[in-house]
């Protein structure tokens with residue numbers, strides 16, 4: 195493709211190179227563009243090139259560049275010669291991911307490369323590389339202590355080792371109950387891969403799990419990998435300079451072990467030998483804006499392409515992965531017992547209907563729950579109380595005129611945060627001081643409705659005087675270092691009752707907690723999203739998994755679930771810790787309803803100034819659909835239809851096979867780009883549209 199620019203520059207004699215750049219979608223310039231270069235450049239080289247009036251980072255893209263430079267081709271402006279080119283495997287992954295998720299290679303590359311690469315000149319990058327060379331060696335570390343493996347762990351490790359030696363390894367699903375020592379299996383597998391001179395990539399779903407993981411891996415490998423930058427992390431909480439440095443270390447092969455969140459799946463790893471995806475079921479692996487990729491799915495693709503093993507670990511695997519294990523596409527490794535012989539917590543399904551009508555109907559802190567917490571407190575044991583809603587109360591309400599604290603910009607309530615006396619919209623961020631009186635009628639008696647973690651924390655402290663109550667959620671951990679300090683306090687036993695959102699229910703190896711309560715989990719039971727039961731089950735099972743991890747505790751560990759639907763199959767399976775049964779039932783339902791993993795979905799999302807405009811665009815898009823084997827559902831509003839004064843609509847596509855859906859999208863997406871461009875007057879109010887392949891939230 196010719197570089198479609200108006201300015202004509204005299205091209206120097208030389209060659210034509212194809213360069214992937216981040217051109218805006220509406221430009222239609224989605225394939226790599228041709229540029230003139232004085233000399234041949236290796237594929238994967240980083241360059242700077244002009245595009246319109248801007249100069250952008252680009253990557254010389256593999257593929258045939260064509261003969262002589264035409265006079266209209268613009269020249270490459272700079273070449274990052276000091277940096278080895280990105281490898282062919284990396285470029286293949288980008289090509290695949292861009293094609294699969296319907297983005298341009300340039301856009302995806304720009305989203306996943308360290309942001310600083312886009313800003314630096316070649317000279318500045320040379321300076322950064324020099325700085326990296328000067329990194330000092332770490333102080334000598336003691337030989338690590340490796341615990342003797344439990345029999346099931348040893349078996350899992352042996353099978354991973356066998357795959358490490360296999361010419362075309364199969365993906366593995368490490369299905370291990372909470373506290374069964376999956377991390378130790380990852381450590382041994384990583385050790386084997388490192389020993390054979392390969393790089394290892396370990397992914398975790400959330401930033402808040404990286405410090406724990408980094409600590410464990412560093413402790414284990416500090417002696418084995420003494421060189422500076424041999425163990426690095428990659429996630430969005432790093433400073434731009436750190437992120438670039440760690441990325442460079444991986445790209446240059448100095449980093450042997452890379453730990454990170456979903457964006458790390460795109461790390462450049464020339465000697466990749468093993469990928470681990472911990473908590474593989476976690477929805478956080480799906481990027482929710484821009485290029486909406488699934489890091490777990492890409493990890494599987496990348497491992498397959500590189501012919502290296504991938505280990506997906508979870509106590510509650512995604513139904514997609516479980517189905518692959520059932521069908522034999524993945525090899526299943528199972529850990530059935532907790533380390534040290536500890537039992538999983540007994541699950542008590544507390545029936546809210548048994549409460550006397552006057553007591554407890556409005557309170558999440560029922561008398562029996564408080565009594566149970568008190569008992570643990572008296573024994574000096576730690577408890578965790580879990581509520582998936584932060585803030586003090588989800589809404590403020592005026593009893594006089596029925597005013598509620600809605601957000602003027604979104605179809606959502608603004609949440610009451612008591613500590614800083616604000617009303618905050620969790621969708622657009624709009625924040626105001628709490629009014630003294632009802633803004634509608636002047637009544638002074640405005641009251642919070644419902645309950646978030648902040649209120650729960652307050653009520654617990656009131657109900658259990660003397661108890662040390664601490665809350666961990668996105669609000670309590672805004673400042674750097676706060677989360678680490680809070681977690682340390684929990685580990686040190688300086689906390690009696692930990693209150694929090696899903697942030698603290700997964701992955702953490704709390705040793706002291708013996709009692710976990712979910713005070714109000716019913717909400718998700720009747721959601722219209724077909725994945726809601728899967729998610730709720732995983733969430734509760736993971737939350738329960740924080741209790742009784744230390745077998746040495748004297749009293750039995752317990753999980754307390756307050757529900758109005760005690761007999762619901764989901765809770766019954768939870769009470770028996772029966773993931774296998776739950777998965778089987780869910781998969782049967784999905785199969786008969788023709789839902790994933792037995793069908794393949796994509797969403798077309800449109801955002802516009804008015805709902806009508808979004809709907810009209812989706813309707814026009816539906817008409818352009820060529821393949822009548824792909825089912826197109828009518829457009830519907832997003833669950834939160836308006837955010838920041840933008841209306842959001844979506845339209846679901848469903849196909850029986852992945853390949854069919856992909857083929858249809860390949861033809862459809864360019865037609866949509868043309869649609870928006872050619873009928874721009876008609877669709878002016880449409881601000882954005884995007885395709886979400888394998889959407890998670892529907």
Ligand SMILES: Nc1ncnc2c1ncn2[C@@H]1O[C@H](COP(=O)(O)OP(=O)(O)OP(=O)(O)O)[C@@H](O)[C@H]1O
Nearest residue numbers: 341342343344372373374375376377378533701703
């Ligand atoms: N072979 C072993 N000998 C002694 N302790 C072990 C062994 N393997 C693991 N452990 C310890 O068992 C505890 C639980 O292990 P880990 O945190 O890996 O569980 P997990 O399977 O990842 O659980 P979850 O799914 O809840 O995250 C950790 O404290 C770990 O150090």
Ligand SMILES: [Zn+2]
Nearest residue numbers: 601604619622
């Ligand atoms: Zn808002």
